[in-house]
Amino acid sequence: MRTYRNPVLNADWSDPDVVRVGDDFYLTASSFGRAPGLPLLHSRDLVNWTLVGHALERLEPAEEFARPRHDCGVWAPSLRHHDDRFWIFWGDPDQGIFQINAPEIRGPWTRPHLLKEGKGLIDPCPLWDEETGDAYLVHAWAKSRSGVKNRLTGHRMHPDGTSLLDEGKLIVDGDRVPGWFTLEGPKLYRHDGWFWILAPAGGVETGWQGAFRARDFFGPYEERIVLEQKGTDVNGPHQGGWVRTPSGEDWFLHFQQRGPYGRVVHLQPMRWGPDGWPVLGDEGAPVREHRRPGLPPQPDAAPATDDDFPGGRFGRQWQWTANPQDGWATHHSGDGLRLTCVRTPDAHDLRKLPNVLTQRLPGTPSVVEVGLELHGEEPGARAGLAVLGDAFGWIGLQRGVDGTVHLVHRFAEAVAEAERDADHPRLAPRGRARLRVEIGADARCRFAHDTGDGFRYSGPVFAATPWRWVGALLGLVAVAPEGGGAAGSATFTEFRIRPL
Structure with a gap:
């Protein structure tokens, strides 16, 4: 049996999100104040990843990022594929929620469109409901800018992704869930007649991964912890994304905070329990080694690091x-x-x-x-x-x-x-x-x-x-x-x- 070991991306690919298109998997991650931003990674087996480009050539407004702003810029993007286009939504905690899209993963990507202006708006994720044609958006809050945290806000969104159709409603209040704090990083899905939000709480070093479900997008939601450290050495398994293979296997990619190494990426098996709730890892605990996804074998690969700088040009990793x-x-x-x-x-x-x-x-x-x-x-x-x-x-x-x-x-x-x-x-x-x-x-x-x-x-x-x-x-x-x-x-x- 072929196995893999975590982390599958052993470097700082913070706040990963993933999507499948055909036989290909794509991943993006936070890039904060660095340029180009929004790295784009590709895989055929969810284990071996290569860096194929960036979606954001420059941060905007350009004058604000003419100097280093290491903790600002692109926070926690969501990557989706809808209407034959790739979409990335992210929150800039000082400006608001942005969106870009492209016909192909390598672009050309549109210029950033400010979907919702405001301080402290972070971690947005869209959902296009294929059954009804409705579109939604959920996001979290950064207390450092807004004075608010531990809650998720939901909106109806225009299907073209250019505007929101309401003022937004509090759909999950973490303060009302006993023991929960710093709820953030929501990823929004539709499955088995439910709206699902997979979101971490408890902080990046010591927290857990939660799941919320409701029959109606605006709630009420019930919650469950679906992944936590337990007896492992994987501290605070944090935000990530769910993806399904062509054969119907479910997998979850998330990050682990490792100090100076940043946020490394783990791959967890995922299944749906008899009660309809997702089960991640080994009965809710992160796996260190596991059977590989049932996908065609691929050669070993990782994002490039070495560079000879041919013609004075530097590689995508820079x-x-x-x-x-x-x-x-x-x-x-x-x-x-x-x-x-x-x-x-x-x-x-x-x-x-x-x-x-x-x-x-x-x-x-x-x-x-x-x-x-x-x-x-x-x-x-x-x-x-x-x-x-x-x-x-x-x-x-x-x-x-x-x-x-x-x-x-x-x-x-x-x-x-x-x-x-x-x-x-x-x-x-x-x-x-x-x-x-x-x-x-x-x-x-x-x-x-x-x-x-x-x-x-x-x-x-x-x-x-x-x-x-x-x-x-x-x-x-x-x-x-x-x-x-x-x-x-x-x-x-x-x-x-x-x-x-």
Whole structure:
């Protein structure tokens, strides 16, 4: 019997939702303030996933996301297929509920349409009732913006997805359900004559997955806990989506919060009990290993991480920490990523820089390596490889006032407003280096460098930290002090991630 092991996506694919179209499964996830946003993943067996693109090229309004807003932007999207189109709905906690759609998963996607304006509107999910032709929308609330949480609001929606037909009604009040708190992340379905809402509660680290059902969309709903940690090591199995295979098997994808690794994705078997309620995992407990879905065998696959940057172009796995500007990366005829040393007053705090090119921290012990050559002649021009979160550390090259290039290693604690040296700078006579981060257990990172005489460790161990909702990121960056004129560039080559 062929089996799989959880997590099936062992990196920060936060708040996943899934849909099947024919023999293909598609998944999207939160992208918060990074661009491009709304990653799009594809699978044929629910176990092996590849990244095929992004649905949101830039965040809007563009001026609001010209600088990093790590905890804002795209929260908890829902992915659906209706009327021969793909649809994604998401909540921006500062603006409201947005919708985009496309004829194919790779686009072209429409520009974001603001469906419902307001503060604290999050986690929307649509439903088109194929039996009646009616359309509905449910969403949750973020207390940080609205002062309200632990409740779900329902609307009738125009079938074209462009407007809501009423002011909305409270359809589930978590405060009235004994022991329930922080109810959020609803996913809306129709099954066996019932309206179903699958939604987590209890917080991302310690909570559970709930199911609600009602004969009428506006209620009243009855509830049940259908997935919780129990005796397993899968803390707080949180929000996700239900999908059915062509043969009628039911499966549920959800996330688990793992600190600096972010929100990794698990696949749970699902069935309908004799009382009509869903049963997830092993009688309501998450499975670590299980029989694979009854789907045609597929080759092992995972979202790409390595990159040779052909022609100066970077792969789909990379995202900027804000909306990008022209000129940050330069296309050319060879291999290697050529980043401009962007002039900025925030060069000493990577958390404030919009021009950091990032990808997700791997969820297993790994070695990350990249080659670097610094071309910038401006004193203070620098470039390097970073581990970026609430605290950050980076290693790279910097041009000195005398024109020499030094290997530097710096870090900043979560409460610090500027970086400081983690080790003494040392001369890099050729202006080149191979940079390495060894990511061990609990995301404890050791930085190393090779300037021509073999790898040497640098500084103390650095413990990677998450943002508020986001796991730690790997980053490539090139900056220079404020001033006039061009500050030069840096070239990154052969980015690799391998098991430690």
